[in-house]
Amino acid sequence: MKILVAEKIAQKGIDTLVEAGMNVDVKLSLPREELLDIIKNYDAIVVRSVTKIDEEFYEHATNLKVVGRAGNGVDNIQMDGATKRGVIVVNTPDANTVSAAEHSIGLLLASGRNIPQANALLKNREWDRSKFTGVELLGKTVGVVGLGRIGSLVATRLQSFGMKVIAYDPYITDERFKRFGVEKRDTLEELVKESDFITVHTPKTDETFGMIGEKEFEMAKKGVRVVNCARGGIIDEDALAKALEKGIVASAGIDVLVGEPNPDSPLVDFENVILTPHLGADTYEAQDNVGVTVAKEVMNALKGEMVPNAVNLPALKHHDLENIKPYLFLGETLGKFYHQVRKDSINKVEIHYSGNVTNYETSVITLSVLKGLFEPILREQVNYVNASVTAQNRGIEVVESKGQDAGNLLNLIKVVVHSKEKVFTISGTVSGKGQERIVEINDYELDFTPTQYMIVVKNNDRPGVIGQVGTLLGVHKTNIATMQVSRNSKGGRALMLLSVDTDVTKEAQQVINNIDGVEKVAFVKI
Numbered sequence: 012m013k014i015l016v017a018e019k020i021a022q023k024g025i026d027t028l029v030e031a032g033m034n035v036d037v038k039l040s041l042p043r044e045e046l047l048d049i050i051k052n053y054d055a056i057v058v059r060s061v062t063k064i065d066e067e068f069y070e071h072a073t074n075l076k077v078v079g080r081a082g083n084g085v086d087n088i089q090m091d092g093a094t095k096r097g098v099i100v101v102n103t104p105d106a107n108t109v110s111a112a113e114h115s116i117g118l119l120l121a122s123g124r125n126i127p128q129a130n131a132l133l134k135n136r137e138w139d140r141s142k143f144t145g146v147e148l149l150g151k152t153v154g155v156v157g158l159g160r161i162g163s164l165v166a167t168r169l170q171s172f173g174m175k176v177i178a179y180d181p182y183i184t185d186e187r188f189k190r191f192g193v194e195k196r197d198t199l200e201e202l203v204k205e206s207d208f209i210t211v212h213t214p215k216t217d218e219t220f221g222m223i224g225e226k227e228f229e230m231a232k233k234g235v236r237v238v239n240c241a242r243g244g245i246i247d248e249d250a251l252a253k254a255l256e257k258g259i260v261a262s263a264g265i266d267v268l269v270g271e272p273n274p275d276s277p278l279v280d281f282e283n284v285i286l287t288p289h290l291g292a293d294t295y296e297a298q299d300n301v302g303v304t305v306a307k308e309v310m311n312a313l314k315g316e317m318v319p320n321a322v323n324l325p326a327l328k329h330h331d332l333e334n335i336k337p338y339l340f341l342g343e344t345l346g347k348f349y350h351q352v353r354k355d356s357i358n359k360v361e362i363h364y365s366g367n368v369t370n371y372e373t374s375v376i377t378l379s380v381l382k383g384l385f386e387p388i389l390r391e392q393v394n395y396v397n398a399s400v401t402a403q404n405r406g407i408e409v410v411e412s413k414g415q416d417a418g419n420l421l422n423l424i425k426v427v428v429h430s431k432e433k434v435f436t437i438s439g440t441v442s443g444k445g446q447e448r449i450v451e452i453n454d455y456e457l458d459f460t461p462t463q464y465m466i467v468v469k470n471n472d473r474p475g476v477i478g479q480v481g482t483l484l485g486v487h488k489t490n491i492a493t494m495q496v497s498r499n500s501k502g503g504r505a506l507m508l509l510s511v512d513t514d515v516t517k518e519a520q521q522v523i524n525n526i527d528g529v530e531k532v533a534f535v536k537i
């Protein structure tokens with residue numbers, strides 16, 4: 012697998028890739044044309060916030076499977092384009108939050124006390140204390156916009172300065188405000204009117220871009236101080252420049268610019284605006300953490316494994332991923348049966364979860380069922396990311412449901428595949444020891460551990476059929492590992508499920524098919 016590291020990440024991250032045997036090229040800050048020219052040669056790219064991963068990029072990146080974002084914000088990555096092509100986008104949302112929070116507070120303190128300006132003057136061998144009188148934080152109100160990972164770290168840290176912390180975040184529960192000891196404000200207007208300091212910590216979205224603009228500055232307290240260590244433009248740069256001119260804003264600490272890395276912003280000319288070139292995550296700790304995390308995530312995603320920080324997949328915590336793994340394997344296995352047993356198109360897939368599996372993020376298991384379902388016919392073109400889109404594009408309705416009763420099992424996943432005229436069902440469970448079992452196929456009860464090579468035989472329940480299957484497999488040097496038979500009634504129809512050690516040759520398949528009493532045979536590879 013070839014990986015292009017297109018923006019600077021910590022050497023530890025590169026070492027992690029190289030030590031794992033990956034073929035890594037580090038080509039930093041390539042001109043766009045050059046990048047577009049070579050990207051077809053790579054399976055994965057690692058970027059930070061500068062490289063634009065857009066439609067034009069995807070069109071050139073014909074072999075791309077993974078985009079690793081060494082950092083948090085993914086506003087430079089066009090997500091729909093990735094999802095429809097099955098490109099997995101991974102990021103490292105937790106690896107640099109402390110550094111970003113500390114930098115935000117650094118900017119707040121530095122701008123409130125004019126530290127960089129005073130430093131510059133003294134370095135110029137001038138001494139003047141009168142120009143740099145600042146303000147204390149104690150007893151002041153800070154308004155935090157966005158109480159997510161970084162906003163909450165900033166909020167709790169500023170409380171130790173004796174500040175009153177209020178926050179506006181319409182997308183989180185009241186419980187979260189309480190957990191961080193923060194007073195909730197229902198509108199941005201309320202927050203702006205009350206705050207002596209405002210610090211923004213939202214992602215850049217259509218809603219947040221320019222959310223602190225002219226209107227907000229008009230209603231703000233005179234002398235308010237603002238910090239943006241989130242994304243350029245969340246505090247509108249032109250509006251901020253005007254508010255600085257009018258003396259509404261006393262100072263600002265800005266780490267991110269709309270046009271970065273181009274430093275051409277109206278804010279650059281203000282003495283009372285402290286600017287840093289997107290340094291929020293630039294600490295040794297955060298960069299090592301980000302580099303190693305992104306390297307591991309990219310490698311796991313390239314292996315087709317589920318990764319907790321895949322942005323275009325439901326979110327999973329590391330701990331949950333470990334617990335959910337056997338269900339993902341089971342879901343994929345159940346899905347893989349259909350197209351190997353039936354040659355029929357699908358209208359609808361129902362996936363019903365019961366028992367303790369319902370405690371997990373079942374939408375991810377549903378993706379594993381869909382991935383398994385399409386893999387026998389689409390191979391590597393389907394993965395966790397595009398499995399849903401693939402179903403949608405093929406006009407397949409996917410219905411997920413949950414119930415409590417798993418009978419005498421701890422949990423049950425039942426997959427019902429509807430074609431035009433028929434219904435195929437298969438169910439499985441994960442035992443207390445984490446062992447996957449198939450417990451039903453088309454209403455035939457089983458208790459079977461799935462293996463790489465399996466044979467499903469539908470036959471008449473009469474003497475000799477099972478024996479002949481065994482004998483003829485033996486003749487064709489196919490060793491049976493385990494076998495189970497299930498029937499709906501004595502002398503009626505039966506289902507045999509066999510696990511064999513090797514793939515079954517075409518010739519042997521033909522012979523088994525022709526056994527008298529065998530109605531149908533399917534050879535299933537997992």
Ligand code: NAD
Pocket residue numbers: 083084085104107108111156157158159160161162179180181182183212213214215216218219240241242266267289290291292293
């Ligand atoms: P997060 O997703 O954990 O939190 C964002 C919060 O913003 C969420 O709670 C969300 O509900 C809230 N939000 C969304 N829209 C909102 C709106 N319209 N009004 C109010 N709140 C809204 O994100 P995070 O990890 O805390 O990151 C915050 C920001 O910091 C992001 O923009 C990220 O890209 C940026 N960041 C910058 C640096 C840096 O180097 N400067 C480093 C890391 C992260």
Ligand code: MLT
Pocket residue numbers: 059060081082083084085107291292
């Ligand atoms: C991030 O989103 O993680 C930050 O912008 C930091 C970075 O990109 O390095």
